[in-house]
Amino acid sequence: MADRTDLAFFGARQLAGLVRDRKVSPVELTQLYLERIERLDGRLRAYITVLPEAALASARRAEASVMRGETLPALHGIPYAVKDQFDTAGVRTTSGSRILEDNVPTADATTIARLNSAGGILLGKLNLTEFALGGTQQFPFGQPRNPWNTDHDPGGSSSGSGIAVAAALCAVSLGEDTGGSVRSPASFCGVVGLRPTWGRVSRHGSFPLSWSMDTPGPLGRTVEDAALLLQAIAGYDPNDPLTSHAPVPDYGRALGDSVRGLRVGIIRELTFGADTEPEVRDAVVAAARKLEGLGAATEEVSLRLVPLAGAIFMALADADGAGVHHRWLRTRAADYDHGTRRRLLTASLIPSVIQQRAARARALLRAEMLDLLARHDVLLCPTAHQAAPPIAAARAAIATRHEAAGRFFTRRSYVTPAALAGTPAIAVPCGFTRSGLPISVQLIARRFDEATLLRVAHAYEQATDWSKRRPPDTA
Amino acid sequence: MSDLTTDHVAALAAALGLQVASDDLVEVTHRLNALIEVLEPLAALQLETVEPTPGLADGPPAS
Numbered sequence: 001m002a003d004r005t006d007l008a009f010f011g012a013r014q015l016a017g018l019v020r021d022r023k024v025s026p027v028e029l030t031q032l033y034l035e036r037i038e039r040l041d042g043r044l045r046a047y048i049t050v051l052p053e054a055a056l057a058s059a060r061r062a063e064a065s066v067m068r069g070e071t072l073p074a075l076h077g078i079p080y081a082v083k084d085q086f087d088t089a090g091v092r093t094t095s096g097s098r099i100l101e102d103n104v105p106t107a108d109a110t111t112i113a114r115l116n117s118a119g120g121i122l123l124g125k126l127n128l129t130e131f132a133l134g135g136t137q138q139f140p141f142g143q144p145r146n147p148w149n150t151d152h153d154p155g156g157s158s159s160g161s162g163i164a165v166a167a168a169l170c171a172v173s174l175g176e177d178t179g180g181s182v183r184s185p186a187s188f189c190g191v192v193g194l195r196p197t198w199g200r201v202s203r204h205g206s207f208p209l210s211w212s213m214d215t216p217g218p219l220g221r222t223v224e225d226a227a228l229l230l231q232a233i234a235g236y237d238p239n240d241p242l243t244s245h246a247p248v249p250d251y252g253r254a255l256g257d258s259v260r261g262l263r264v265g266i267i268r269e270l271t272f273g274a275d276t277e278p279e280v281r282d283a284v285v286a287a288a289r290k291l292e293g294l295g296a297a298t299e300e301v302s303l304r305l306v307p308l309a310g311a312i313f314m315a316l317a318d319a320d321g322a323g324v325h326h327r328w329l330r331t332r333a334a335d336y337d338h339g340t341r342r343r344l345l346t347a348s349l350i351p352s353v354i355q356q357r358a359a360r361a362r363a364l365l366r367a368e369m370l371d372l373l374a375r376h377d378v379l380l381c382p383t384a385h386q387a388a389p390p391i392a393a394a395r396a397a398i399a400t401r402h403e404a405a406g407r408f409f410t411r412r413s414y415v416t417p418a419a420l421a422g423t424p425a426i427a428v429p430c431g432f433t434r435s436g437l438p439i440s441v442q443l444i445a446r447r448f449d450e451a452t453l454l455r456v457a458h459a460y461e462q463a464t465d466w467s468k469r470r471p472p473d474t475a
Numbered sequence: 476m477s478d479l480t481t482d483h484v485a486a487l488a489a490a491l492g493l494q495v496a497s498d499d500l501v502e503v504t505h506r507l508n509a510l511i512e513v514l515e516p517l518a519a520l521q522l523e524t525v526e527p528t529p530g531l532a533d534g535p536p537a538s
Binding site: 198199212213308311312314315326329330333338341342343345346348349350351354356357358359360361362363364366397398399400401402403404405408409421422447 | 513
């Protein structure tokens with residue numbers, strides 16, 4: 001058997017096989033991750049709430065099922081953790097805010113219920129930027145830190161979901177992606193993060209930001225694990241009328257298929273644009289070349305509105321968020337972190353003509369993307385224009401509108417096109433900077449075609465060893 | 476579109492029943508002006524005939 005650190009870094013699918021074969025027990029696995037949380041999370045602050053007693057009780061029940069020889073569901077005995085944006089029955093759910101620090105839901109979010117039904121063992125609730133907005137200056141439950149360099153940002157808003165997977169503080173995690181909130185932490189923390197098609201996964205029981213873009217999504221150390229988690233949570237939910245009735249395919253089935261003959265469009269504006277750091281560009285171009293080497297056909301493509309995607313997104317999603325928060329902004333403004341409050345106040349004041357233009361431009365951008373995706377199996381670009389920046393950079397005061405534009409719109413233009421178009425997208429590690437921070441390539445596919453997305457991502461992952469590296473000081 | 480001043484922003488917020496603390500006012504003004512300025516190129520597009528509908532979950536499946 002592998003040593004305990006190796007075991008902690010195994011993929012969830014691999015661990016599930018060991019549980020089924022009685023080579024490792026759910027109790028042993030749960031204890032292993034709880035010990036690691038105890039030892040490492042004081043520094044990383046991935047968790048807001050850890051549930052040792054409940055997790056061990058679930059693990060004991062799971063172990064008993066194994067010993068009775070029962071038929072075991074896909075995630076049986078696998079310790080997972082969730083962004084503290086998802087309701088958990090009887091467990092405090094803060095959305096990363098003091099405003100909800102005493103909020104204890106009475107029912108599970110649909111995704112949580114499905115993960116538990118699939119045999120998962122909930123270890124705890126993960127840190128996030130306040131109300132999943134991004135831009136938090138003072139985290140009320142501790143500053144989350146990037147495991148590759150703790151002076152650097154782990155990404156957001158699903159910050160803890162990225163950290164916990166990267167540092168093996170759980171086997172897999174669940175995040176939520178409105179405009180990059182799964183893919184950004186996956187990118188900065190060097191793990192895999194999947195934004196499913198909007199409507200593929202229920203939003204029920206998840207604190208809302210933008211009704212037409214919010215979607216839960218998995219993070220894992222491998223593409224296979226992202227597929228495993230998606231399988232458990234995908235599908236129609238009568239509690240979310242905007243979920244799709246489309247059947248859920250077997251996402252694992254296509255993972256081993258070749259990518260020979262697939263068409264990959266490299267988004268020119270995001271890959272070769274002036275905002276993209278050279279180290280990022282080079283790593284992403286190398287990823288495209290790797291796919292070529294595996295038999296895919298690549299070509300550069302253009303999306304003319306993409307440079308405005310971040311601002312279009314903020315004009316729409318932030319305005320939705322302002323609507324959600326209006327009552328608290330009037331009555332509890334001082335209880336927000338000041339970064340969150342300023343963002344929501346700004347969003348409250350966006351002129352309607354600007355919102356209308358943004359909504360119509362969104363429809364154009366989506367049409368451009370769907371047209372490209374009619375001719376290409378996937379689109380490819382960097383997940384972020386840079387590797388994880390220092391935490392201090394996000395705390396600097398904003399003294400001009402130019403600084404505001406640079407801080408808020410540029411980086412979002414990389415992850416928001418898929419959100420605006422409602423398409424699935426995945427972030428996959430594709431290299432490291434000279435200073436040792438992860439770089440990530442993003443793949444985007446047709447709506448409801450997660451199978452192709454996962455197939456291409458898996459083929460790339462198997463042809464490289466980026467996903468096998470571990471952050472320092474996580475033994 | 477014209478630049479908004481801190482007085483404009485405070486007045487707009489007041490109309491919505493929102494108080495903007497003096498600590499927040501300058502940055503909120505920068506943020507709002509930045510968003511309006513960055514999206515100004517959209518005014519040159521023929522957007523009036525584009526329906527502003529988000530994608531629907533049960534639209535055409537992947538082909």
